[in-house]
Amino acid sequence: MKTRDRILQCSLEMFSQYGHVKVSTVEIANALEISPGNLYYHFNGKDQLLTELFYEYEAAINKLMSFYEDDVQAFEDYWAYLNVYVGLIQQYSFFYRDMKVIFDENKLLKRRFMRLVNNHHSFFLKMLTSLNASSEIKMSEAQQSSMADTICLIATNSLDTQLAEEDYDLQAITQRIVLRIIMLVEPYFSSESKEKYQHEVEQNPVEATSLFS
């Protein structure tokens, strides 16, 4: 892996684990066993690191969104796609946690971040609308809009990663979030979908253990 990419990856891991406020560029350089000067050769400080990580995240979400039409054809595809989508959000969830501090000084980046949050909402609404159109679920328009809000909050929430142990398991957290979303939508399923959903849950037995016990 190129040094530049290694720096980005290590920064993301350290920002996620300790909070970006607590991590200095010198500590990132130390963790990578490179000199601070080498890091500065690639990135002009922490702000640039944050900006580049944000662009990386934004590009990944946009790329994923562009696959939506191909990837999601049948009922089952929603949950697989949802899993990838939520996993990507959770990977960069420190942005949601720390956005007040990160974006208040960079209005341009803040606007792009807000647009991304709007895109999440549009995606979840789109998902609910098409599930409704194909009679998989039965939900009023007001319910769809409110549910899309709620799903957006759950998907971007970082309480899961924050309460988790230091070396948290991103995949397990993502699965728990997706299961939580499915359980929210479940009462609106048609009886036919309920069977398929049951099948889906049996195939992917996610432990529905409580975060808080």
Add this chain to the structure above:
Amino acid sequence: MKTRDRILQCSLEMFSQYGHVKVSTVEIANALEISPGNLYYHFNGKDQLLTELFYEYEAAINKLMSFYEDDVQAFEDYWAYLNVYVGLIQQYSFFYRDMKVIFDENKLLKRRFMRLVNNHHSFFLKMLTSLNASSEIKMSEAQQSSMADTICLIATNSLDTQLAEEDYDLQAITQRIVLRIIMLVEPYFSSESKEKYQHEVEQNPVEATSLFS
């Protein structure tokens, strides 16, 4: 109001609005038009301010919880109580937003914070369990546990306050969160409760506008 209380109130407002990382004790003193020395006479730095604010919040939640049995007798009481409870959480929501940075250095306080999050979960679970016991809703035990998790995440989420304008309306945010919770529980209502719930919503016409539009 005593100077000590004014300092606490102003700190809470500034931490909520700008993020506690960005606010110095000197800025708090300036906002209050007192000398930094006067502030330090009452509080030995920002860490002590954070600790005192946390104790204040913890005491308020515990006091509220002790009123639960008296306050919540009938179906309608749940929503009024929920409103006060969520409002209190939202008032101190910067703790949830910034906990990684605030509590990592103070393990004792972190344990107390975790206990408080567990208490939230117990409260929401208790609410769902008694609604179920009195046949107002129909939910399996697994559904109750999962729903309590979700409600806890929504109640402590700070995306609402973070996306809001600088001078956000705490009451409006709280109402939106409570409405979101009611809409999540709604599909499980008995037909009788649905009527009562409808009545409740009509009496408190909260704009169910999307955060993200």
